[in-house]
Amino acid sequence: MNLIVNVDRNWAIGNKGKLLFPMSQDLKRFKDLTTGRIIIMGRKTFQSLPDGKPLENRINVVLSRKKTFKEEGAVVFSSPTCLVRAVRNGFFKPYTGSDFFVIGGEQIYRQFLPFCDTAYVTKVEAAAQASDTFFPNLDENKDWKSVEISNAMEQDGTEYRFVKYICLKNTARTNIFT
Numbered sequence: 533m534n535l536i537v538n539v540d541r542n543w544a545i546g547n548k549g550k551l552l553f554p555m556s557q558d559l560k561r562f563k564d565l566t567t568g569r570i571i572i573m574g575r576k577t578f579q580s581l582p583d584g585k586p587l588e589n590r591i592n593v594v595l596s597r598k599k600t601f602k603e604e605g606a607v608v609f610s611s612p613t614c615l616v617r618a619v620r621n622g623f624f625k626p627y628t629g630s631d632f633f634v635i636g637g638e639q640i641y642r643q644f645l646p647f648c649d650t651a652y653v654t655k656v657e658a659a660a661q662a663s664d665t666f667f668p669n670l671d672e673n674k675d676w677k678s679v680e681i682s683n684a685m686e687q688d689g690t691e692y693r694f695v696k697y698i699c700l701k702n703t704a705r706t707n708i709f710t
């Protein structure tokens with residue numbers, strides 16, 4: 533299972549329901565990596581999507597505890613446990629582990645990090661003026677290692693890089709798909 537996230541210098545990811553640094557090349561990369569795949573997100577991130585609609589050409593999986601939450605074009609699960617059980621029972625076949633992308637926000641990243649083996653992190657070389665949601669700092673996590681770093685890119689005077697991390701620990705994370 534993969535995750536994809538855009539972080540600022542302090543690993544902040546959002547403020548008041550919005551992205552901090554939406555970069556056009558980053559959004560294009562997000563689309564390229566996730567199209568044809570399964571994206572997993574929290575209800576708040578789902579509702580922050582353009583027009584509050586599922587992203588097209590992807591299976592949109594949304595986590596919500598609200599029993600009444602239903603959205604056309606989205607598959608809703610009431611807990612990570614239910615989702616993992618569905619994966620184990622073959623609900624998403626023929627998709628495999630590398631087809632799953634956790635796309636946020638903070639609550640969902642934190643709960644799904646233990647199931648992820650690859651992280652596509654866009655690191656923005658700036659600090660947001662205000663932020664209320666964060667991603668765990670992978671540079672301070674000895675289980676994660678950066679294996680690819682792109683050249684610096686720039687938009688509107690702000691530099692950013694694509695950094696790919698892999699998890700060194702082979703735990704339950706990979707076993708949910710076997």
Ligand SMILES: NC(=O)c1ccc[n+]([C@@H]2O[C@H](COP(=O)([O-])OP(=O)(O)OC[C@H]3O[C@@H](n4cnc5c(N)ncnc54)[C@H](OP(=O)(O)O)[C@@H]3O)[C@@H](O)[C@H]2O)c1
Pocket residue numbers: 536537538539544545546547548549550551552573574575576577578580595596597598601609610611612635636637638639640641643665
């Ligand atoms: N920088 C990035 O790459 C990036 C990516 C995505 C999002 N973001 C930002 O992140 C922020 C949103 O993050 P967030 O942490 O506030 O919200 P979130 O993770 O998107 O969604 C939280 C919601 O998910 C549901 N949920 C959480 N844990 C659950 C569980 N164990 N079982 C069932 N449902 C569960 C709950 O929905 P109910 O309340 O319906 O029960 C909860 O309110 C926004 O600012 C967004 O722009 C940034």
